[in-house]
Amino acid sequence: MAIPDYQTLMLPVLKMAADGKEHKFSQSVEALADEFNLTAEERNEFLPSGSQAVFNNRVGWARSYLKQAGLLASPKRGFFTITPRGTELLAKNPTKIDIALLEHYPEFIEFKNRKKDKSDNGPLVESSTNGESNLTPEDALASAYKKLRLDLELEILNAVKETSPSFFERLVVDLLVKMGYGGNRQDAGKALGKSGDGGIDGIINEDRLGLDIIYIQAKRWEGVVGRPEIQKFAGALQGQRARKGVFITTSSFTKEAKEYASLIETKIILIDGEHLSRLMVEHNVGVSTVGQYEVKKLDSDYFDNE
Structure with a gap:
């Protein structure tokens, strides 16, 4: 199943505390992951920043909002327990707990208003009528980042397709050097575009010492690359007694081509083109940074020394 959003997690978190005991947050995350039958991949899915697992983050926000509404309390760092108000709410057997329900509590309304006053862009806690209400702040950032990233990759690919064959070969050199291949830019530039030997556009060192060589085919194509082209490239590699090759194209590969390779x-x-544009963004080829945003969190280790 998909990772539940933080509002879906509110009721399970409160029910977990219904026994009146103190619950350790980290253990609660694992128990909730089991309750929702999350796969190992879903449990280990991280935010784009890489700072925290998505599920942990959403459980954290569910707990935080329940606390702001007075339904949970934190007797000590890293633990939470239910309050009389939380017990009273569970006694009503609610089918769900969400922002709309929390807005019935004045403490939560006050919390929302504080956040709204401190933000030029509106409240961090979304209104219950907002279509984005299931997004935590980190989810919203991740969603915006993914959209910007996909739009950029598409823009890059379209720009690459408009370049000349010689420029495309230079672009490939720049990318491979940024990825750690070929030594320096000058050495790599000499290697690519010099061979032209039966299906091979160039060669480049796999490492700075030249312990192994990678043969390259770089084609700025519009049509889909099929198995015959890969077979031709493989034959050229065999003719050079080569063990490794990279076939780069601005288009895509057929299923048969992938299976053969x-x-x-x-x-x-x-x-393929999509993979190429992703690599260009990751290794800063043909892109520039227009802004950086740091997402910070409480350093609990610092306060342990208090």
């Missing part, structure tokens, strides 16, 4: 003994990596 995965079955042959020679290692051939296929990089």
Whole structure:
């Protein structure tokens, strides 16, 4: 199943505390993950910042909002327990707890208003009528980041498709050097575009010492690359007694081409247009940074020394 949003988690979190005991947050996260039958992949999915697991973050926000409404309390750091108000709410057997329900408590309204006053862009806690109400602040940032990233990758790919073949080869050199191949830019530039030997556009060192060589095919194509082209490249590699090759294109590969590349003994990596644009963004080729935002959280270790 998909990772539940923080509002879906509010009722399970409150029910977990219904026994009146103190519950350790980290243990509660694991118990809730089991309750929702999350896979290992879902449990380990991180925010784009890499700072925290998505599920942990959403459980944290569910707990935080329940506390702001006076339904939970924190007797000590890292623990939470139910309050009489929380017990009273559970006695009514609610089918769900969400922002709309929390807005019935004056403490939560006051919390919302404080956040709204401190933010030029509106409240951090979304209104219950807002279509984005299931997003935590980190979720909203992640969603915006993903959209910006996808839009940028598409823009890059369209720009690459408009370049000349020679420029595309230079672009490939820049990317491979940024990824750690080929030594320096000058050495790599000499290597690519010099061979032209039957299906091979160039060669580049795998490492700075030149312990192994990678053969490259770089094609700025519009059509889909099929198995025959990969077979031709593989034959050229065999003719050079080469063990490794990279086929880079601005288009895509057929299923048969991918299957063939995965079955042959020679290692051939296929990089299509979408993959190419992702790598360019990751390694800062053809892009520039216009702004940076740091997302910070409480350093609990610092306060342990108090």
